[in-house]
Amino acid sequence: MKLNERVAIITEENMSRLSYLYGEMDIGDLSRIVNNHIKVAIDEIEEDNLKTKVQNCAECDFMKKYEYNKKIYYCDHVDRIDDMGKLGVDKLPKTSPVWCPLREKVNE
Structure with a gap:
């Protein structure tokens, strides 16, 4: 409100x-x-x-980036459900993906 x-x-x-x-x-x-x-x-x-705050990958310590022709963003958290942990190419998503292990912890 x-x-x-x-x-x-x-x-x-x-x-x-x-x-x-x-x-x-x-x-x-x-x-x-x-x-x-x-x-x-x-x-x-x-x-x-x-x-109501949503986890934001850009603010997360587990977000990593490497450059291989393009910027590849991925999640380096050990508890991620997605094996690859890929977040995006050349840009990050606005909010964390549904498989993010920290997504629920933000609202606790």
């Missing part, structure tokens, strides 16, 4: 409701309360992003 889908605009109605919950506030109090709520929303968004 994006931040702009989670943050409310401070309207007169919201101010009245906040005043009812927290008592009369000045702008400093309002700023502190709103910033705390925004911080919580950002923390939740960052947690969601970590849960």
Whole structure:
């Protein structure tokens, strides 16, 4: 979920409701309360992003490259299911292949 889908605009109605919950506030109090709520929303968004992160071969220590007329990218992880471990020729895939042994571990 994006931040702009989670943050409310401070309207007169919201101010009245906040005043009812927290008592009369000045702008400093309002700023502190709103910033705390925004911080919580950002923390939740960052947690969601970590849960849905997909393994990226370009960032992986097991990705190796050799050049034989072309750039050949392969996975050097010992637990890979694919015997060849070939990832691509001249470019890497945007996400890791389904046989990647680290693919599931990223979301744990």
